[in-house]
Amino acid sequence: MSVMKIKKFSFTYAGVDHPSLKSITLPIEKNKITALIGPSGCGKSTLLRSMNRIHDLYPGNKYDGKIELLNEETGKFENILEIKKENEFIKLRQKVGMIFQKPTPFPMSIFDNVAYGLRIAGIKNKTELKDRVETALKGSALWKEVHDRLDKSAMGLSGGQQQRLCIARAVAVKPEVLLFDEPTSALDPISTGAIEELIVELKNDVSIAIVTHNMQQASRISDYTAFMYLGDLIEYDKTENIFLNPKEKQTEDYITGRFG
Amino acid sequence: MEKIFQKLSLTSATLVFVLLIGIFLTLYSAAKPAIDEFGFDFITNPDWNKEVVLENLDDEAIIDEDDVAIADEDDAEIADEDDVILDEDEMLLDDEDETATKTIYGGLVPIVGTLLTTLIALAFALPIAMGIAVFLAEIAPKNISYVVGIAIELLAAIPSIIFGMWGLYYFAPIISDLFGGYQVSLLTAGLVLGVMILPFMAAITRDSMNTTPAVLKESAYALGATKFEVIKDIIFPYSKVGIIGSIILALGRALGETMAVAFLIGSVFVLPQKITDPTISIPVAMANNFGEASGLGESALFYLALILFIISFAVISLAKFYFLKKAK
Numbered sequence: 001m002s003v004m005k006i007k008k009f010s011f012t013y014a015g016v017d018h019p020s021l022k023s024i025t026l027p028i029e030k031n032k033i034t035a036l037i038g039p040s041g042c043g044k045s046t047l048l049r050s051m052n053r054i055h056d057l058y059p060g061n062k063y064d065g066k067i068e069l070l071n072e073e074t075g076k077f078e079n080i081l082e083i084k085k086e087n088e089f090i091k092l093r094q095k096v097g098m099i100f101q102k103p104t105p106f107p108m109s110i111f112d113n114v115a116y117g118l119r120i121a122g123i124k125n126k127t128e129l130k131d132r133v134e135t136a137l138k139g140s141a142l143w144k145e146v147h148d149r150l151d152k153s154a155m156g157l158s159g160g161q162q163q164r165l166c167i168a169r170a171v172a173v174k175p176e177v178l179l180f181d182e183p184t185s186a187l188d189p190i191s192t193g194a195i196e197e198l199i200v201e202l203k204n205d206v207s208i209a210i211v212t213h214n215m216q217q218a219s220r221i222s223d224y225t226a227f228m229y230l231g232d233l234i235e236y237d238k239t240e241n242i243f244l245n246p247k248e249k250q251t252e253d254y255i256t257g258r259f260g
Numbered sequence: 261m262e263k264i265f266q267k268l269s270l271t272s273a274t275l276v277f278v279l280l281i282g283i284f285l286t287l288y289s290a291a292k293p294a295i296d297e298f299g300f301d302f303i304t305n306p307d308w309n310k311e312v313v314l315e316n317l318d319d320e321a322i323i324d325e326d327d328v329a330i331a332d333e334d335d336a337e338i339a340d341e342d343d344v345i346l347d348e349d350e351m352l353l354d355d356e357d358e359t360a361t362k363t364i365y366g367g368l369v370p371i372v373g374t375l376l377t378t379l380i381a382l383a384f385a386l387p388i389a390m391g392i393a394v395f396l397a398e399i400a401p402k403n404i405s406y407v408v409g410i411a412i413e414l415l416a417a418i419p420s421i422i423f424g425m426w427g428l429y430y431f432a433p434i435i436s437d438l439f440g441g442y443q444v445s446l447l448t449a450g451l452v453l454g455v456m457i458l459p460f461m462a463a464i465t466r467d468s469m470n471t472t473p474a475v476l477k478e479s480a481y482a483l484g485a486t487k488f489e490v491i492k493d494i495i496f497p498y499s500k501v502g503i504i505g506s507i508i509l510a511l512g513r514a515l516g517e518t519m520a521v522a523f524l525i526g527s528v529f530v531l532p533q534k535i536t537d538p539t540i541s542i543p544v545a546m547a548n549n550f551g552e553a554s555g556l557g558e559s560a561l562f563y564l565a566l567i568l569f570i571i572s573f574a575v576i577s578l579a580k581f582y583f584l585k586k587a588k
């Protein structure tokens with residue numbers, strides 16, 4: 001079952017005359033991990049950033065097609081490209097969280113970082129905040145390392161810890177979908193392993209789309225893989241099919257390392 | 261080669277300290293006579309260049325009673341005028357009665373004037389500068405932000421004497437219409453000073469806001485933050501260092517500003533009772549009085565200069581200390 005349906009989606013950046021994404025059709029399956037792979041510049045980040053409309057922070061971009069998100073309450077799909085009001089954007093982003101390439105701890109304490117999304121969502125009750133921060137940190141395998149210094153600045157954590165903090169921060173608001181844009185590309189192998197493990201665990205609660213240029217990572221953790229090239233979706237299938245039995249020549253060339 | 265550079269940079273670094281200490285010592289030695297004469301009472305004494313009878317205080321009391329029957333403390337102004345008359349009398353009497361007088365100098369009025377104008381300037385400029393910076397960095401479209409940004413930088417480059425004249429001819433009448441009182445006053449000087457420090461506070465703050473990494477802002481938006489929340493929770497804390505830096509620079513400029521304030525503060529050695537009263541600041545007192553000052557009067561001006569030096573130094577160290585502690 002899908003949680004998101006991208007349908008004939010095209011995207012053109014402001015001031016650019018050609019589209020960076022061309023008629024992409026792709027589902028994001030519920031409680032699964034979908035990997036977006038492809039050579040640098042093929043549009044993976046552009047696609048991911050359309051799924052929570054973070055692009056809209058910058059004016060002048062053009063969308064075409066549909067991106068539908070499942071409304072858990074009504075069971076119906078709603079086109080997120082029709083969103084215009086600020087409060088609707090807020091709701092969308094609370095449902096569709098995002099983790100970036102580099103860790104982005106806010107200049108505040110560890111606790112306040114994780115509580116941030118909850119506080120701006122209007123949760124003021126101290127015990128509720130404490131409980132949800134603790135749950136999120138435990139769920140992000142960070143609790144043991146930071147439980148005795150929650151009031152210390154998040155800037156003092158290591159890169160891997162900071163990235164897990166960002167995951168905890170995103171998880172705390174209980175999103176339905178989490179978007180990861182190369183979340184381990186700035187980390188060492190051990191931290192990378194920890195984050196991969198964490199992402200696999202998270203899929204029990206959320207549906208995940210992850211951009212990665214590391215094909216081993218895609219094959220290790222994802223259930224579905226989409227291969228993109230120059231703004232086109234070349235092939236989408238179960239991960240094992242993509243890696244063991246690709247249908248398209250371009251996919252095969254890419255995963256066997258003949259280009260990219 | 262490297263060694264030469266090392267030596268060169270070391271020398272120039274030492275030079276800065278030598279200069280600092282040198283200025284302090286020069287000021288101190290020039291102020292020494294006044295310091296010896298008036299001590300710390302200088303700071304709390306509101307009288308500048310006032311003749312007082314040196315000895316025979318009883319005599320003075322007698323004269324007081326003779327000439328003015330009702331020299332009440334309440335009627336300070338009247339008493340002052342009487343004093344002047346008295347002084348003339350004394351001068352005439354000097355030869356006969358041999359009443360020695362001396363001139364005393366107190367720094368309270370210019371010290372208060374300097375601190376209050378600076379405070380008014382900062383209170384006025386800070387919120388507006390922050391508002392402009394937020395507008396330029398986060399709200400305005402790029403092209404508008406660019407044009408307004410250039411205008412602000414130009415404003416920051418206007419010489420202070422032009423601000424002084426503009427303030428006197430156009431701003432001062434408006435102020436006195438709005439708030440009553442004198443055209444030249446603490447308030448007028450403070451507000452124009454505020455206008456002067458506003459542009460570069462806004463420009464520096466905008467620049468440091470612009471250094472907030474885009475991904476940091478995006479991370480907050482991605483959690484469902486509004487623009488206001490991103491500005492308040494991410495951009496302001498992130499650019500705190502730059503903002504405090506701009507405040508320090510603004511303070512430094514406001515404390516030492518002479519020309520604009522000279523036009524607008526009224527330049528009278530009178531302790532202001534209201535914000536709309538004229539008074540004087542340390543730099544203006546120095547600029548206005550150095551020409552005819554000599555002896556103790558000149559030394560007293562150096563004493564004032566020393567105090568300004570210490571105030572500036574203290575304010576800036578305090579701000580730096582605060583910011584260092586906060587930034588950790």
Ligand SMILES: Nc1ncnc2c1ncn2[C@@H]1O[C@H](COP(=O)(O)OP(=O)(O)O)[C@@H](O)[C@H]1O
Nearest residue numbers: 013014016020039040041042043044045046047
């Ligand atoms: N802000 C932007 N403005 C204009 N073009 C952009 C912008 N960001 C990315 N692009 C272009 O869009 C294409 C896709 O970029 P991106 O989605 O970042 O690729 P990927 O994440 O797969 O490496 C590239 O050709 C890139 O140059």
Ligand SMILES: [Mg+2]
Nearest residue numbers: 044045046211
């Ligand atoms: Mg990318």
